[in-house]
Amino acid sequence: MSAEVFQQDLKGKSPRPGGPFLIQLLFREPVTMPDKERMIAVMERHVGRVECYSHDKKSAGFSTMEHLGEFKEGKVPVQLIVTACESFQGKGFDPFLTSQMWDCMEERDRILEQCQYQVVAVDMLAASLPALERAQLDMDFLEALAELYPTCEGFYFQNCGKLFSGEQVRSHGLQGSDRFIRFGVNARFFNIQDTEDMIVDTVGMSTLFLPDLQYHFHDMDPNWVVGHAYNLASYILENDNPIQSGETVDGITGGRMSQQVQWLCQYEDALVQPPRGVLDVNMGEYASGGR
Template sequence: MGLFDKFKKQEKTHDVFQQDLSHKESPGSVFVIHLLMREKCDMPNKEIMTSVMQKHLGDVECFCHNKDICGFAVKKHKLEFEEGLMPVQLMITGCTDREEHKIDEFTKSQMWDCMEDRDRILAECKYQVSAMDMLARGMEYKERGDMLMDYMEALVEMYPQCEAILFQTSGKMFTAAQIREHKIQRESRFIYFAVNVRFFNIEGTNDMMVDTIGMSTLYLPDLQYHFHGIDQNWIVNHAYNLLSYIYDNNNPIESGETVDGITAGKMDRNVQWKCHYEDAMIQPSRGVLDIYMNEYASGGRDY
């Protein structure tokens, strides 16, 4: 399991949030990307949009284009339906007021990848364009992951005025410049951009929690670590490593199996941490792969 080289240092915060598992995540659901804008913009020219989409996604057909909505059929990505083979559709909305889509404090607290710019971006960007995939639920998971990241890269080229990108499922946000200038390997893009590794202190205890959100888009498991007495940034790095392993290998991990743990911040085959599938402790409600960290583990376990 190779090291995932880039991750954001997770600092302890003093925000206090309540557990709320009333919202249930829907695996495989529509993937939504929000492009945040300072100024309201018009839908780009059809020919320009088509040219950029073809550059990043291959042969596409623009089947609708007006001030409110634009849609593309991506011809190389097709799925079988009752009506026969149909291409996946990628949709883009017109620019709207972001007041209708306020971001809660819980989500804001986990925007680690642009924490220094977060408040400025959210204050200055009063408009957004939303982009999503349709008819994509049944795609092979890596094919969908690659397509979504190609789409992301097309969007920031198509909208040069875009200030930042927000992924709805994971709550992860990047500046548009971070995306335009990235050097992330193609096979690592989905984990890096679309999956959020979150960090929480458990109030009134020395316990901490690292979990992930975003893998369910591809029907892969998110992770959960409930622990104490070890640097949380080591666990964040471990989570990115494990996510990459799961993504690269179509999740071969069964309940009761083990993964390499950590010694002095590095992966160590001589340390084995047991894995079990269980319900998430922190919202949204979903199934996760819980990592039991031996002497660092917190909370009761049946294993």
């Protein structure tokens, strides 16, 4: 893990809760927009029935007829939009963002240096969908994109800051909501300078109007805590966030003692406030015998 020191920018913009889910597809060479008939066929194979309402040199837009967002005016199909190829500058990525691209460390620099072109894909009008339905739709959209653009070298998920190689996306083998946890949620790790304290937090759950997680701990293996965060995020997504403030969740310390512990949960306001804020998870008393 990097020893570089970063200072949190409290004035910086955070992903807007419920905002568009945005994917940047990265390429070494420019690519053309797939033809309309092929795009419709691939999209329908992955996301269900669609209507293509626009297709030109600038973008392609699809209405998902099986995923309807509810608004005051009535039900409206969620839209999936793909832009034309444009230039991409990987050198413009913030060092803090690249430091948290854990899933693609070996290929990160190569992808960001060699890929000079991008296609942007985004969902629109999806915020009113149930969390699990939207998560599944966005990942079905990802599967369609991976098929439509076989030369894509990297997929960058802007909502959570994750970068994956094209091969990682095409060969993941995951099913259901696990796909969103893999690609749409990032568990970040921080050492608190001049202390023994550490923090693991997640980014990306707020896109679904679900709470992101923040763990405060010390004297534990951070890799275990990261794993626990992903498992808890998956549980929250699958069960529509049943955890109440003041409740506890189970875990194992992962250290030499391998003892059962209870993690106390409470909701806190975030800098950008999704419903119920951030779920703050602190290591409480051991379930057997205390500490």
